[in-house]
Structures are given as structure tokens and as C-alpha cells.
Amino acid sequence: MDTHLEKLWWALSRVDDHAATVRAWGGKLAGVLGAGGRLLACGNGGSAAEAQHLTAELVGRFRADRPPYSAIALHADTSSLTAIANDFGAEEMYARQVRAHGRPGDVLVCLSTSGGSGNVLAAARAAQERGVIAWAMTGPAPNPLAALCDEVVAVPAEEVCTVQEVHLAMIHLLCDAVEEAL
Numbered sequence: 001m002d003t004h005l006e007k008l009w010w011a012l013s014r015v016d017d018h019a020a021t022v023r024a025w026g027g028k029l030a031g032v033l034g035a036g037g038r039l040l041a042c043g044n045g046g047s048a049a050e051a052q053h054l055t056a057e058l059v060g061r062f063r064a065d066r067p068p069y070s071a072i073a074l075h076a077d078t079s080s081l082t083a084i085a086n087d088f089g090a091e092e093m094y095a096r097q098v099r100a101h102g103r104p105g106d107v108l109v110c111l112s113t114s115g116g117s118g119n120v121l122a123a124a125r126a127a128q129e130r131g132v133i134a135w136a137m138t139g140p141a142p143n144p145l146a147a148l149c150d151e152v153v154a155v156p157a158e159e160v161c162t163v164q165e166v167h168l169a170m171i172h173l174l175c176d177a178v179e180e181a182l
Helices: 003-014 016-034 046-059 078-088 095-101 118-130 144-148 160-181
Strands: 038-042 070-073 107-112 133-138 151-154
Touching: 003 016, 003 160, 016 038, 016 107, 016 133, 016 151, 016 160, 038 046, 038 095, 038 118, 046 070, 046 107, 046 160, 078 095, 095 118, 107 118, 118 133, 118 144, 133 144, 133 160, 144 151
Parallel strands: 038 070, 038 107, 107 133, 133 151
Antiparallel strands: none
């Protein structure tokens, strides 16, 4: 078997216990979205792409035709993002948007392979300030993001690409759980 696939299989076998957590998140998120709340998602680089993938599945369609849900990838509004980074610094680019869009009871999903990205940490702190539920998908724990968020799925893999691939599987599991709950 290819070494990359071996590492992926190994990592997937280590997150079985997280499947129940992600399914529970799906039930909670279904309640939030069904009541008119929203999901905010953030990450950098590949994790930003995963955040956008998550929000696209919820605004669009994952498996079944259904009403669209309010889900925002915080990196996708480039005008706001660049203005915030220019005026307040890159560390505030997600936090300021959490303060603008997040309402008590909404959900923020923070994706970070390192668990140490300053702008994602600032977003998690802003979520705490606003009463927004914060969930993290990270690489190996312990890490600063896992400590800040309400709940975490920490993937115990050394390679960033493996962590991101497991995050994508967890994102699809989350979307599946949301649709099952609604």
C-alpha cells in the first residue's frame, strides 16, 4: 500500500471516537440552523478551503434537496478580509467578522492543522465574547485552539495533508448528521 494511504488509514482509525462527537455536533447544528441561526467557519490555506467546502454544502445541497442554511466562510469576502487586515491587522480578520455576524447560540467551526493560527485563535476568543459556540478541528492535541473551543476533534497525524483529509471526512460526516437531524 502507498505510504500516504497507510498514514491516512492510520489517522482515520484513530478518530473513530470522534465520529460520535461530530454526529452530536450535527444534531446541535441542525437545531441552530433550523431555528434561523448561522454557522461561521474559518481557517487558513487548505483549512480555509475546507471551511468554504463546509459552508457550500450547507448553503447548497449535501445529499438531499432542502432549504438553504445560513453558513458563512469568513475568508470568502475578500473586500472585508483585506480591509480588516489592512486596518486592524491580519490577526483580527476573522474575529472582527465573528463580532459582526455571530449571534448568541450561533456556531463557529475553526479549522487549523496546527491549532496555533493567531487569526483563528482570535476568532475563537471573539466567539466566546459573543456567546457563539466554538468547535475546532485541529491536528494533534494539546494545542491552543483545542483549549479555547467548546469542543474539539483533534487528528493525531503528523502530516498536514493527512490532517486535512481527515477533516474533510469529518466535514462530510457533520453535513450528513445535519441532514439526518432536520
